[in-house]
Amino acid sequence: MLKNFTNKLENIFSSKKIDENSLSELEETLLISDVGIETVDKIISMLRNAKFSMNFDIAEVKSKLSEIILNIVEPYQTKLPTINSQKPMAILCVGVNGSGKTTTVAKLAHFYKKFGYSGILGAADTFRAAASEQLSEWAQKLNLKIITSKQNADPASVSFETIDYTLNNSFNLCLIDTAGRLQNRSDLMEELKKIDKVIKSRDKVIDQKTIMIIDGTTGQSSIQQVREFSKYINIDGLILSKLDGSAIGGTIISIIDQLKVPIMAIGTGENENDLNEFDAKDFIKKILEK
Secondary structure (H helix, E strand, O other), X not given: OOOOHHHHHXXXXXXXXXXXXXXXXXXHHHHHOOOXXXXXXXXXXXXXXXXXXXXXXXXXXXXXXXXXXXXXXXXXXXOOXXXXXXXXXXXXXXXXXXXXXXXXXXXXXXXXXXXXXXXXXXXXXXXXXXXXXXXXXXXXXXXXEEEOOOOOOOHHHHHHHHHHHHHHOOOOEEEEEEOOOOOOOHHHHHHHHHHHHHHHOOOOOOEEEEEEEEEOOOOOHHHHHHHHHOOOOOOXXXXXXXXXXXXXXXXXXXXXXXXXXXXXXXXXXXXXXXXXXXXXXXXXXXHHHO
């Protein structure tokens, strides 16, 4: 999360002063922690106007800061999609290159399998042979059916086939892995829109959710990624990957504050169990413990 944040906070307010110098230092610390300038300005303004006791201590500063961040984040805390036992669900996973999509797809499959739901995987990343191989390895490890195709096949066709198989074999869920794509490549984004359209064409018989996977180590660039992807498809929620202790994670606050997109879960490692539904209070507690 926000690495060493508490130590820095204690140094800033060691003189027990809430003045422009201490607020300026806090502003710099938040920016370094990948909280965007607009959100930092909001936090600093609220802290400047907060009321403190005459002999406040660092615990009171933490409490006020926790309250401010919680008010920003908590309204957009949400759960992973709920499966309707009467209607299967298709979860489309999207994101830029290297964001951790394929591993997150496997984690999601394992998450739902633990609750007794039957699921299959769709390898719609047909550009990279390694992506299909990686997902196939996960399918074997997790004992899941996977729909694959030849390299450079139409990803929308793979998605359609995956949904058909889900419906014809009474599965609860299909998880569709897509190719990583840069948000400034309009041709690839149009292709993603085509995949989304194919899934939506079956909305009478299958629910759909689109989850964007964000690399938690990329900082402020992730905000632009979400903004651009949202121009082409509706994003139902985000999963932040790679928050394994070395990542800062402050970008979560800015994404919610600026884009109002819900955070569903956080990925913390490479194992199938390393996925936790997002908890705003727990997130902030971890920030202020470090």
